[in-house]
Amino acid sequence: SLSNKKTSTIGLMVPDITNPFFPELARAVEDVMQLYGYTTILGNSDESVEKEKQYVEVLKQRYIDGVILASTALTADEVHKFGVPVVVLDRALTSDTIPMVTSKNREGAREATRFLLAQGCRKIAHLRGPAQLLNADERCQGYLDIVEQTDWFHPGLVVAGNYEMKQATDATLALLKKYPDIDGIFAGNDMMAIGALRAAQILGISIPDKLAIVGYDGITMGEVVYPELTTMAQPIYDMGALAARMLIKMIEKQPLDTLYYELDVQLIERGTTRKV
Ligand code: RIB
Structure with missing residues (x-):
């Protein structure tokens, strides 16, 4: 947060709240945050980089402790400028300095x-x-x-x-x-x-x-x-939960084991491919 006061509040940015992938992801983030005594504030950027930046600015003024960006096409430089701990979730950036969780x-x-x-x-x-x-x-x-x-x-x-x-x-x-x-x-x-x-x-x-x-x-x-x-x-729930745990560690100034996680995916065979 801007002051040194911890607020136990984090921001979660998603790009499209109408796509059920993101509520499923948000659910996992919130579960873990709640478990550790944090409140999650949700922002929807509608796939707009501008809207996303504005959101993060507003969130910072409300003194959040960190942000999870399940988000759009921000650059690593822009993310570094946030000034609070950030974990990038689902949509990775080309950077080896920002903690990220994605799938293979x-x-x-x-x-x-x-x-x-x-x-x-x-x-x-x-x-x-x-x-x-x-x-x-x-x-x-x-x-x-x-x-x-x-x-x-x-x-x-x-x-x-x-x-x-x-x-x-x-x-x-x-x-x-x-x-x-x-x-x-x-x-x-x-x-x-x-x-x-x-x-x-x-x-x-x-x-x-x-x-x-x-x-x-x-x-x-x-x-x-x-x-x-x-x-x-994709292991949607695990991805969200892992990103939440990483952000909490960063906020609480504990070291991260790994900066970049690429989780396994799994084919689920159903009716759109099953020959009859
Ligand atoms: O359906 C939403 C998509 O956007 C997912 O595939 C996810 O990985 C994301 O980036």
Whole structure:
């Protein structure tokens, strides 16, 4: 905090409160914070770097002890300027001086794409996340690692996206009209996968027989769509809890064992890939 008075309050910045990934993450952060006697204040930046910076300024004036940024595209320099302990959660920065918790994005994306191939898919598209995000790049790179050498791959199979459902529906409608022989989609997150599922349903394409879909995240919503979503699940709760523990250590001036954690992901097979 600005004064040396400890307030036992921390700020948690999320980029999109309407995406269930972030409430699930926030729940974990808050659980751990509460356990250690801290209060969590939540801010939503709507994917805007400006809004995020303003939020952190306001939070500092209220004397918070630290911040968890589950956030957008701030640079390491900007984060260093905050003047309070910061842990970056989920969306890593290219920096080796800022404590971070993320998941094995590239590896997970490779495995998801390989799985689609093993399911018999012969032309797999990728709905990618926002251009400015490292984790979106890594997931796209993981997909490319697997498909780039195939005889069917072409750059038109990588579709720009923003991790939002509605945009993914529109993008998938256009994609499937242009390339009707696509039989697999790996989406950079679950909300986009659910958007793609909706597009397939609008077009009357049967899932998973004609088109298989794999998401990334493992949000609970994936269990209630039909067919249920196959996904590369991140350990969402563990990621939030670990970031919270790291921030508490920093606030309480204890050493961190490691600065950078990349947690394992796990494929959860459900109806959008299960051949019937
Ligand atoms: O669904 C939200 C996405 O944004 C997740 O995949 C997460 O990793 C994040 O950066």
